[in-house]
Amino acid sequence: MNALQESLIELIRRTSAEIPGDVHQAILSSLEQEKKGTIAESALKIIDRNIALAKQKSQPICQDTGSILFYVDCPVGFDQIAFSETAREAVRQATKKGFLRQNSVDSLTGKNDGTNVGPGAPTFHFHQHRSEETQVRLVLKGGGCENVGAQYSLPNEKLKANRDLDGCRKAILDAVLQAQGKGCGPGILGVCIGGDRATSYEFSKQQFLRTIPDRNPNPELDHLEQDVMRTANELGIGPMGFGGKTTLLGVKICAINRLPASFFVSVSYMCWAYRRQGVTLDTEGRIQNWVYV
Amino acid sequence: MISLTTPFTEAKIRALKVGDEVEITGVLFTGRDAVHKYLHDGGALPPGVSLRDSILYHCGPVVLKDEAGRWKVVAAGPTTSAREEPYQGAIIKQFGLRAVIGKGGMGERTLAACKEAGCVYLHAIGGAAQVLAECIKSVRNVYFMEEFGSPEAIWELEVERFPVVVTMDSHGQSLHREVFAASEAALAKRT
Numbered sequence: 162m163n164a165l166q167e168s169l170i171e172l173i174r175r176t177s178a179e180i181p182g183d184v185h186q187a188i189l190s191s192l193e194q195e196k197k198g199t200i201a202e203s204a205l206k207i208i209d210r211n212i213a214l215a216k217q218k219s220q221p222i223c224q225d226t227g228s229i230l231f232y233v234d235c236p237v238g239f240d241q242i243a244f245s246e247t248a249r250e251a252v253r254q255a256t257k258k259g260f261l262r263q264n265s266v267d268s269l270t271g272k273n274d275g276t277n278v279g280p281g282a283p284t285f286h287f288h289q290h291r292s293e294e295t296q297v298r299l300v301l302k303g304g305g306c307e308n309v310g311a312q313y314s315l316p317n318e319k320l321k322a323n324r325d326l327d328g329c330r331k332a333i334l335d336a337v338l339q340a341q342g343k344g345c346g347p348g349i350l351g352v353c354i355g356g357d358r359a360t361s362y363e364f365s366k367q368q369f370l371r372t373i374p375d376r377n378p379n380p381e382l383d384h385l386e387q388d389v390m391r392t393a394n395e396l397g398i399g400p401m402g403f404g405g406k407t408t409l410l411g412v413k414i415c416a417i418n419r420l421p422a423s424f425f426v427s428v429s430y431m432c433w434a435y436r437r438q439g440v441t442l443d444t445e446g447r448i449q450n451w452v453y454v
Numbered sequence: 455m456i457s458l459t460t461p462f463t464e465a466k467i468r469a470l471k472v473g474d475e476v477e478i479t480g481v482l483f484t485g486r487d488a489v490h491k492y493l494h495d496g497g498a499l500p501p502g503v504s505l506r507d508s509i510l511y512h513c514g515p516v517v518l519k520d521e522a523g524r525w526k527v528v529a530a531g532p533t534t535s536a537r538e539e540p541y542q543g544a545i546i547k548q549f550g551l552r553a554v555i556g557k558g559g560m561g562e563r564t565l566a567a568c569k570e571a572g573c574v575y576l577h578a579i580g581g582a583a584q585v586l587a588e589c590i591k592s593v594r595n596v597y598f599m600e601e602f603g604s605p606e607a608i609w610e611l612e613v614e615r616f617p618v619v620v621t622m623d624s625h626g627q628s629l630h631r632e633v634f635a636a637s638e639a640a641l642a643k644r645t
Contacts, residue, residue, distance in 0.1 A: 338641050
């Protein structure tokens with residue numbers, strides 16, 4: 162086994178078993194906020210216990226180890242084909258070790274060959290940069306939260322949502338209302354305003370590479386993020402949809418250009434089991450640093 | 455906290471109300487998308503398996519074999535129940551289920567079947583795969599492994615103090631319906 166494969170297996174293990182510090186901190190803060198003796202508080206206590214147990218046992222936080230999304234920032238001349246082959250093998254090995262569930266199904270036959278490798282699985286997003294460093298970030302996104310994602314095309318008469326920021330706000334909050342607890346809240350929203358349908362969803366997912374306490378450098382989007390977060394937490398949906406104060410842990414929004422004829426708002430929902438981790442690699446493929454502490 | 459032991463009786467289930475926290479000790483069966491569709495389409499349970507007075511858990515666990523060849527459940531949280539809404543009511547009535555465990559809640563047809571047949575919907579904490587796997591003391595059997603694959607198979611599991619919340623009871627009450635209505639009204643005031 163080469164160093165890169167070993168590093169990627171370790172990245173998968175840690176992503177699956179250990180939640181990043183910023184997410185854990187957000188969950189602990191919400192635990193303090195919930196009223197004592199409520200089922201919302203019980204739910205968050207079990208979640209907190211689960212986070213500790215998964216880390217201690219080095220086992221998946223959630224049995225749905227999710228879509229496997231690799232985001233690779235690499236230098237010019239980087240061999241993406243070789244990387245993908247090694248990463249696919251790392252996924253096979255990580256599945257055998259139980260860091261990933263046998264979680265990938267042939268959409269036509271319904272067969273699950275138990276490897277997690279097949280057409281479109283795992284997924285790679287390569288970005289070249291003018292630096293010698295290779296950074297590999299991994300997001301594991303479960304199906305429950307993926308299923309409550311939503312894409313709106315504005316204007317939307319039913320929501321009285323026009324083609325402006327207020328319309329975007331209405332669409333995003335409707336997604337929160339419709340999701341209720343089904344996406345394993347408290348959740349984190351990744352939102353993209355604009356783009357074509359596919360690109361818009363793609364950018365909404367990339368928002369999950371941001372950390373919870375970070376602030377949007379665009380003042381308008383920052384304002385919208387804070388507003389949606391505050392409003393969603395006034396709706397009383399609560400952890401797991403049990404009712405309570407914490408419906409969302411974070412909201413991350415980006416905007417990209419659109420066609421004059423299109424105005425999409427794409428909302429991706431991430432469950433509390435927000436599995437995101439990353440490594441920087443040396444030229445041999447060994448882990449130098451962890452991206453999220 | 456209410457402690458319940460399987461097999462259940464109608465009286466024990468009728469005594470439960472929305473919002474009750476319950477710990478279950480005994481046996482439960484997993485079943486998710488493939489199992490629901492199969493049973494609903496007239497498929498038979500494997501010989502010797504009965505769901506009468508027992509629990510169906512919407513779960514696709516991660517299960518590994520240890521060195522001695524014994525199954526070990528390493529992660530076992532609930533999956534989203536809403537997908538089983540087209541099948542659940544009929545399955546509750548036909549197979550005599552007393553409880554369904556899952557996450558996210560279910561709809562009106564399941565709620566009506568719970569009321570009619572004396573069944574409840576119990577909400578486990580979504581994503582809490584490790585806490586819940588710790589409550590699984592042994593794997594008694596697995597069925598349909600070849601046909602459906604590991605996550606979709608029926609796993610017969612022995613559990614101890616498995617924590618759940620009653621979110622749909624056998625009296626027509628649903629926490630999911632309540633929270634949706636309240637949150638919808640709250641949002642209407644804010645948009």
